[in-house]
Amino acid sequence: MADQKALTTRAQDFSAWYNEVIMRAELADYSPVRGCMVIRPNGYAIWEQMQRALDDMFKELGVQNAYFPLLIPQSFFSKEAQHIDGFAPELAIVTHGGGKELEEPLVIRPTSETIIYSMYAKWIQSYRDLPMLMNQWCNVLRWEMRTRLFLRTAEFLWQEGHTAHVDEADAERFALEILKVYRRFAEEWMAMPVLTGRKTDSERFAGALRTYCIEGLMQDNKALQAGTTHNLGQNFAKAFQVTFQSDQGTLEYVWNTSWGVSTRLVGALVMTHGDDAGIITPPRLAQYQCVIVPIYKSDAERVTVLEAAERILRELRQGGVRTHLDKRDGLKPGAKYYEWEGRGVPLRLEVGPRDVAAGQVMLARRTGGAKSPLPTAGLARALQTEMDVMQAALLEAARVRREQHSIRGITKASFLEFLEGDGGFAYGGWCGDAACEATIKEETKATIRCLPDEEFRSPEAPRSCMWCDRPAVTEAVWARAY
Amino acid sequence: MADQKALTTRAQDFSAWYNEVIMRAELADYSPVRGCMVIRPNGYAIWEQMQRALDDMFKELGVQNAYFPLLIPQSFFSKEAQHIDGFAPELAIVTHGGGKELEEPLVIRPTSETIIYSMYAKWIQSYRDLPMLMNQWCNVLRWEMRTRLFLRTAEFLWQEGHTAHVDEADAERFALEILKVYRRFAEEWMAMPVLTGRKTDSERFAGALRTYCIEGLMQDNKALQAGTTHNLGQNFAKAFQVTFQSDQGTLEYVWNTSWGVSTRLVGALVMTHGDDAGIITPPRLAQYQCVIVPIYKSDAERVTVLEAAERILRELRQGGVRTHLDKRDGLKPGAKYYEWEGRGVPLRLEVGPRDVAAGQVMLARRTGGAKSPLPTAGLARALQTEMDVMQAALLEAARVRREQHSIRGITKASFLEFLEGDGGFAYGGWCGDAACEATIKEETKATIRCLPDEEFRSPEAPRSCMWCDRPAVTEAVWARAY
Numbered sequence: 001m002a003d004q005k006a007l008t009t010r011a012q013d014f015s016a017w018y019n020e021v022i023m024r025a026e027l028a029d030y031s032p033v034r035g036c037m038v039i040r041p042n043g044y045a046i047w048e049q050m051q052r053a054l055d056d057m058f059k060e061l062g063v064q065n066a067y068f069p070l071l072i073p074q075s076f077f078s079k080e081a082q083h084i085d086g087f088a089p090e091l092a093i094v095t096h097g098g099g100k101e102l103e104e105p106l107v108i109r110p111t112s113e114t115i116i117y118s119m120y121a122k123w124i125q126s127y128r129d130l131p132m133l134m135n136q137w138c139n140v141l142r143w144e145m146r147t148r149l150f151l152r153t154a155e156f157l158w159q160e161g162h163t164a165h166v167d168e169a170d171a172e173r174f175a176l177e178i179l180k181v182y183r184r185f186a187e188e189w190m191a192m193p194v195l196t197g198r199k200t201d202s203e204r205f206a207g208a209l210r211t212y213c214i215e216g217l218m219q220d221n222k223a224l225q226a227g228t229t230h231n232l233g234q235n236f237a238k239a240f241q242v243t244f245q246s247d248q249g250t251l252e253y254v255w256n257t258s259w260g261v262s263t264r265l266v267g268a269l270v271m272t273h274g275d276d277a278g279i280i281t282p283p284r285l286a287q288y289q290c291v292i293v294p295i296y297k298s299d300a301e302r303v304t305v306l307e308a309a310e311r312i313l314r315e316l317r318q319g320g321v322r323t324h325l326d327k328r329d330g331l332k333p334g335a336k337y338y339e340w341e342g343r344g345v346p347l348r349l350e351v352g353p354r355d356v357a358a359g360q361v362m363l364a365r366r367t368g369g370a371k372s373p374l375p376t377a378g379l380a381r382a383l384q385t386e387m388d389v390m391q392a393a394l395l396e397a398a399r400v401r402r403e404q405h406s407i408r409g410i411t412k413a414s415f416l417e418f419l420e421g422d423g424g425f426a427y428g429g430w431c432g433d434a435a436c437e438a439t440i441k442e443e444t445k446a447t448i449r450c451l452p453d454e455e456f457r458s459p460e461a462p463r464s465c466m467w468c469d470r471p472a473v474t475e476a477v478w479a480r481a482y
Numbered sequence: 483m484a485d486q487k488a489l490t491t492r493a494q495d496f497s498a499w500y501n502e503v504i505m506r507a508e509l510a511d512y513s514p515v516r517g518c519m520v521i522r523p524n525g526y527a528i529w530e531q532m533q534r535a536l537d538d539m540f541k542e543l544g545v546q547n548a549y550f551p552l553l554i555p556q557s558f559f560s561k562e563a564q565h566i567d568g569f570a571p572e573l574a575i576v577t578h579g580g581g582k583e584l585e586e587p588l589v590i591r592p593t594s595e596t597i598i599y600s601m602y603a604k605w606i607q608s609y610r611d612l613p614m615l616m617n618q619w620c621n622v623l624r625w626e627m628r629t630r631l632f633l634r635t636a637e638f639l640w641q642e643g644h645t646a647h648v649d650e651a652d653a654e655r656f657a658l659e660i661l662k663v664y665r666r667f668a669e670e671w672m673a674m675p676v677l678t679g680r681k682t683d684s685e686r687f688a689g690a691l692r693t694y695c696i697e698g699l700m701q702d703n704k705a706l707q708a709g710t711t712h713n714l715g716q717n718f719a720k721a722f723q724v725t726f727q728s729d730q731g732t733l734e735y736v737w738n739t740s741w742g743v744s745t746r747l748v749g750a751l752v753m754t755h756g757d758d759a760g761i762i763t764p765p766r767l768a769q770y771q772c773v774i775v776p777i778y779k780s781d782a783e784r785v786t787v788l789e790a791a792e793r794i795l796r797e798l799r800q801g802g803v804r805t806h807l808d809k810r811d812g813l814k815p816g817a818k819y820y821e822w823e824g825r826g827v828p829l830r831l832e833v834g835p836r837d838v839a840a841g842q843v844m845l846a847r848r849t850g851g852a853k854s855p856l857p858t859a860g861l862a863r864a865l866q867t868e869m870d871v872m873q874a875a876l877l878e879a880a881r882v883r884r885e886q887h888s889i890r891g892i893t894k895a896s897f898l899e900f901l902e903g904d905g906g907f908a909y910g911g912w913c914g915d916a917a918c919e920a921t922i923k924e925e926t927k928a929t930i931r932c933l934p935d936e937e938f939r940s941p942e943a944p945r946s947c948m949w950c951d952r953p954a955v956t957e958a959v960w961a962r963a964y
Contacts, residue, residue, distance in 0.1 A: 029601065032558075033551045033588065038601055041546035041616065048547065064523035065530065069515045070552075070590075070621055070637050071574075076514075089581055092553075094590065096575040097636075098625030106515065108552075108576065108590075119511065119520055134523065139552055139621065143580030154579075155552050330610075 009276045014220040019149060021270060025279050025343045028149050028266075035147045035154030039263065042343060043150075045287035046266050047157065051137060053189050053284075054159065054261065057181045063133040063161060068115050070139075071106040076114035079239040083113065086206020090142040092154075108141040113207065113232070113258055116162045117240040124254060126245050127166050131174065135161040150267030151224075151482050158262035161229075164242060164254040168233070171255035172210075175231045178259045179212045182227040190265065191282040191394035192216050192272045193402055194226060195425070195477060197450030202434050205258075209233035215449045215477070217402045218271035221423040223449045223479035226268050229259035272398055278342030280366050282394050283387035288324040290316060290383060291345045292361075293336045295352035308356040312349065312376060319380020321387075341366065346390055347383060365390065408458045410466045415478065419444055425479050427452070429462025429472030436468050446478040491758045496702040501631060503752060507761050507825045510631050510748075517629045517636030521745065524825060525632075527769035528748050529639065533619060535671050535766075536641065536743065539663045545615040545643060550597050552620075553588040558596035561721040565595065568688020572624040574636075590623040595689060595714070595740055598644045599722040606736060608727045609648050613656065617643040632749030633706070633964050640744035646724060646736040650715070653737035654692075657713045660741045661694045664709040672747065673764040673876035674698050674754045675884055676708060677907065677959060679932030684916050687740075691715035697931045697959070699884045700753035703905040705931045705961035708750050711741035754880055760824030762848050764876050765869035770806040772798060772865060773827045774843075775818045777834035790838040794831065794858060801862020803869075823848065828872055829865060847872065890940045892948045897960065901926055907961050909934070911944025911954030918950050928960045 007024065008016040022028055027043030039047065055065070071094060077084045087110050094106040109115065116134070124132060141155045161178065165171040179196055186194045194214035204211035208230035216224045236242070237253035246252050273280040283289050294309045296302040309325050316323040324345075326336050333350070340348055350362040350371070360373045363383075367390055374382050405424025407414065415426050423446075430437070430448065441447050451474050462472045489506065490498040504510055509525030521529065537547070553576060559566045569592050576588040591597065598616070606614060623637045643660065647653040661678055668676045676696035686693035690712035698706045718724070719735035728734050755762040765771050776791045778784040791807050798805040806827075808818050815832070822830055832844040832853070842855045845865075849872055856864050887906025889896065897908050905928075912919070912930065923929050933956050944954045 029604070031551050031597070032555060032600055033553050033597070036551035036553060038551065039549040041548050044547050044549055047549075065526050066523050067521040067526055067529075067639060069513050069518035069520065070623065071515050071518060073514060091579075091581075092576050092588075093578040094574050095577045096587075097573075098627070099571055099573075105578075106574075115513070115515070118514055122511070141552065145580070157549060 007276060007278070010219060010274075017274075017276070018267075018271060021274050021278050021342070022149050027270070027279070030149075035144055037147075037149055037153045039157070042287070043266055046269065046281065046285055047263055049285045049287065050185075050189070050265055051159075054181075054185055055137075057185065058135050058159075058161065061133070061177060061181070063135050063163075065136060066134045067136050067138065068112050068119065070109055072109055072112070072115045074105045074107050076118065077107060079114065080207045080235055082235070083207035087111070087142075090144070092141050092143055109138075110140055110142045111258075111260075112136070112138075112140075112160055113162065113236050113256075114240070117236040117242050117256065120162075120164055120254070121240050121242045124164060124242060124244050127247050130164055130166050130244060130254065131170060132164040133161070133174075134163070135159055148267075148482075150270070151264055156262050156264065158260050160258060160260045163257045164237075165257070166244070166246070166252075166254070168231075168255050171233075171257050172231050175210075175212060175229045175257040175259065178229040178257070179214065182214045182229065182259075182261060185261075186214055186216065186226060187395060189282070189284050190269055190272070191391055191398060192226070192268060193395060193399040195450060195452055195456050197452040197456065197477070199228070199450060200434070200437060200448050200476070202437060203448065205230045207232060207235050209235070213450055215479075216268055216272060217405060217425055217479070218268070218482070219274070219401070220271070221405045221479075223425065223481040224264075224268050224271065225449070225481065226265060227259070227261040230257060232256040232258055273394055274344070279344035280394070281344040281346060283346045283391050286322065286344070286346055288322055288345050289387060290321050290323045290347040290349060291340045292323065292325045292349045292351060293333050293340075294325070294327065295333050295350055301353045304353060304356055305351055308376075309351050312351065312361065312379065315376075316380050316383065319384070321380050321383050337364075347386060367393065409460075409462065412467050415466055416444065419446060419480070423480055425449070425477050427458055427475060427477050428466030429464050430474055430476040431465035431468055431470040432473035433465075433468070433470070436465060440467050440478070444478075444480075446480050448476045449479050449481060450477055451475070452477050489758060489760070492701060492756075499756075499758070500749075500753060503756050503760050503824070504631050509752070509761070512631075517626055519629075519631055519635045521639070524769070525748055528751065528763065528767055529745055531767045531769065532667075532671070532747055533641075536663075536667055537619075539667065540617050540641075540643065543615070543659060543663070545617050545645075547618060548616045549618050549620065550594050550601065552591055554591055554594070554597045556587045556589050558600065559589060561596065562689045562717055564717070565689035569593070569624075572626070574623050574625055591620075592622055592624045593740075593742075594618065594620075594622075594642055595644065595718050595738075596722070599718040599724050599738065602644075602646050602736070603722050603724045606646060606724060606726050609729050612646055612648050612726060612736065613652060614646040615643070615656075616645070617641055630749075630964075632752070633746055638744050638746065640742050642740060642742040645739045646719075647739070648726070648728070648734070648736070650713075650737050653715075653739050654713050657692075657694060657711045657739040657741065660711040660739070661696065664696045664711065664741075664743060667743075668696055668698065668708060669877060671764065671766050672751055672754070673873055673880060674708070674750060675877060675881040677932060677934055677938050679934040679938065679959070681710070681932060682916070682919060682930050682958070684919060685930065687712045689714060689717050690740075691717070695932055697961075698750055698754060699887060699907055699961070700750070700964070701756070701883070702753070703887045703961075705907065705963040706746075706750050706753070707931070707963065708747060709741070709743040712739060714738040714740055755876055756826070761826035762876070763826040763828060765828045765873050768804065768826070768828055770804055770827050771869060772803050772805045772829040772831060773822045774805065774807045774831045774833060775815050775822075776807070776809065777815050777832055783835045786835060786838055787833055790858075791833050794833065794843065794861065797858075798862050798865065801866070803862050803865050819846070829868060849875065891942075891944065894949050897948055898926065901928060901962070905962055907931070907959050909940055909957060909959050910948030911946050912956055912958040913947035913950055913952040914955035915947075915950070915952070918947060922949050922960070926962075928962050930958045931961050931963060932959055933957070934959050
């Protein structure tokens with residue numbers, strides 16, 4: 001049941017607002033296990049929609065799903081030096097099983113490169129076996145000290161893709177192909193505009209050659225890394241002896257990529273579109289795209305209205321609109337509106353006796369504006385159009401907001417001023433020195449989100465580092481981030 | 483790539499045959515982690531088809547998906563006495579996280595009653611919140627000493643449903659509703675006939691009031707428990723204080739059910755339908771229902787044949803037939819036949835230059851029989867009919883086989899003779915004494931698979947226990963089992 005207390009507004013306290021809208025929409029809840037959340041049906045339904053869309057996109061690229069063990073021998077992690085350094089502090093360790101102490105402790109996967117490439121070594125013999133393109137949907141665990149619903153939890157759900165290729169060019173091409181998929185998903189499904197670009201060395205995945213990312217800007221003007229894709233080079237191939245006979249007859253190491261997005265995307269959705277009344281789900285990802293609320297006073301009205309509502313429900317479902325009829329008795333229409341608003345359902349249809357007589361319904365949009373009467377004839381098509389418009393408007397609104405909170409050609413002074421204010425994405429020159437990057441992070445809490453892809457770069461390439469004034473080697477985008 | 487060595491036959495060694503067909507079809511592989519398997523893409527694709535079918539059926543009953551933590555505080559298990567007794571020997575324990583020893587060890591879920599009902603206690607207040615119907619698709623871990631691909635592995639994938647109801651009648655009704663779903667899935671999708679019935683007290687789920695099951699009979703005449711559904715009574719409600727205010731204003735404990743099927747079903751599929759050439763996938767669960775193998779000698783033929791094959795591929799896909807075109811060069815048609823046979827694809831279309839000229843294809847069925855020419859016009863519909871026939875024939879063949887290996891009205895002597903022979907399902911009277919049941923198990927390795935539902939009972943109720951001759955309280959079905 002919806003909690004009827006007024007929500008904290010975004011302006012008052014964005015972080016409190018975030019937790020409250022999630023709890024009120026019943027997307028998730030805190031569990032008795034430290035750092036672990038429960039994903040409730042309303043939240044899981046969004047994740048299911050996300051999974052389906054992404055899974056179809058992966059399969060179009062020839063990727064196949066598989067499943068690898070949850071537990072990984074601890075020794076596997078040590079085989080790739082950077083990898084163990086990166087993940088060691090976050091590991092959960094199983095020391096006992098079946099009532100006995102284990103000979104070798106097992107690690108709960110924080111990510112699966114090690115176990116997967118140990119299997120690839122067995123399956124790959126020839127260049128004919130390549131590329132090998134696999135993905136798994138699973139849970140992973142990273143011991144986190146500070147957790148946040150969906151954004152950072154010890155256990156989370158994700159997909160992790162792992163591929164092997166004959167050469168660096170093909171691995172690089174594939175890693176970038178996936179980056180495009182992630183961007184397309186973020187924009188077309190989540191209505192969340194993202195920057196794409198490369199991570200700096202200090203921000204890249206432990207064990208990767210290069211990491212690419214999509215970065216969104218949340219309504220509090222903090223950045224959120226929403227997905228990453230890595231060209232792993234031959235690091236894991238060498239650690240796990242993943243070799244193949246080339247078409248020239250030579251024995252070569254494969255080139256790998258890995259890539260993932262997680263339930264963090266549900267948090268990104270909330271922080272991109274939510275308002276002070278609750279979450280807003282873009283139509284393409286909504287469990288229910290439309291909810292029908294019947295309005296009646298007498299028993300006679302109830303019969304008439306419910307009959308009409310059931311008919312509308314059937315027609316909308318046939319027309320491909322995911323629709324729910326809220327028939328609950330003993331709950332007033334206003335309370336229902338409030339609840340469905342909080343849950344972010346894009347469209348609400350109100351059906352009363354007069355509407356039935358007039359062959360119409362009243363349409364209320366979650367994104368606001370006046371209610372409009374719509375004829376019941378041809379309703380499914382009309383709602384499809386409404387949803388297309390809303391989906392596009394949500395993306396556009398988020399893009400405008402992001403651009404309003406982006407600044408280009410920064411100097412140290414303007415950057416600091418920008419961060420003092422609302423903050424957002426700050427574009428400027430960077431000397432390429434990791435020490436300079438670290439100083440900036442320490443003094444401002446802002447990090448380089450990415451070295452942006454060409455499309456996002458400023459028309460004029462920056463000449464000097466915005467912080468230290470040495471010559472710039474590239475443009476970078478800074479922001480405070482989740 | 484398919485291993486071209488001849489397979490062990492079922493008659494030679496059923497168990498070796500089982501492992502070999504799985505490895506050859508690349509359904510799964512052994513992992514470097516003790517007792518854990520890797521589910522390879524061909525095996526996972528079957529599981530995905532199973533998931534989709536079951537998930538739709540659950541949702542039709544109003545069940546919603548959710549996700550609960552992998553890790554459960556060890557103390558939770560002790561709250562329900564039978565539950566901890568049943569699961570303690572199989573638990574894997576996490577003692578360290580984030581580089582530190584944990585204050586309280588965490589258990590990797592072997593099943594999730596404890597964590598889920600601890601959350602239900604928070605979410606359920608009133609009878610209006612009931613029934614609460616949730617399911618999760620996840621991995622679980624039970625430390626097993628003897629493991630077997632798909633059938634018994636330390637980690638496995640499953641769904642576990644958990645519901646809460648106002649009274650015993652509603653919980654019982656729901657547990658049995660799910661039993662019907664499981665049976666329908668087994669018969670209509672897996673083409674696997676199953677007995678339904680209740681487990682004896684010694685075989686029921688640790689913490690349940692009553693456990694119901696579906697039981698299949700594999701080709702080696704061993705039984706396989708393929709799914710269970712439990713009426714948990716108020717055991718967990720009392721352990722976790724899951725209470726609600728009734729419509730009379732009194733405070734009551736809820737009644738729970740839980741139910742699950744797992745990746746074990748993939749093993750059941752293999753052992754129900756496979757033959758000496760490999761696995762046979764029933765059409766409704768096949769990743770590829772049809773594979774097209776082009777046949778050509780010259781380059782000119784290759785162009786003509788591939789063009790026709792691509793057109794057929796498009797038309798079949800449009801016609802709803804999940805089809806794959808095997809365009810691999812450098813692999814002879816015969817090698818392709820061999821590989822797709824091993825993988826169990828129901829239908830194979832051979833397309834050569836003469837077929838193209840004649841506007842036809844040659845159809846080969848995985849279940850045998852002569853190849854038949856089919857006109858390319860109207861092919862999708864013709865294949866749909868072929869698949870319906872094959873799906874029904876697989877079920878019927880399995881049913882006939884099961885009945886041929888069932889014996890009714892057993893005495894101790896005929897039972898022992900039956901087990902000496904091929905074995906199978908043995909129906910007879912049982913005194914209801916757990917000690918007698920235990921003796922039978924010890925002496926014969928056969929267990930009571932279920933106390934069969936009315937539909938499966940013998941026309942005449944047995945009067946005495948087939949083993950001890952005391953009066954029978956019920957009919958039971960014995961078998962040696964996986």
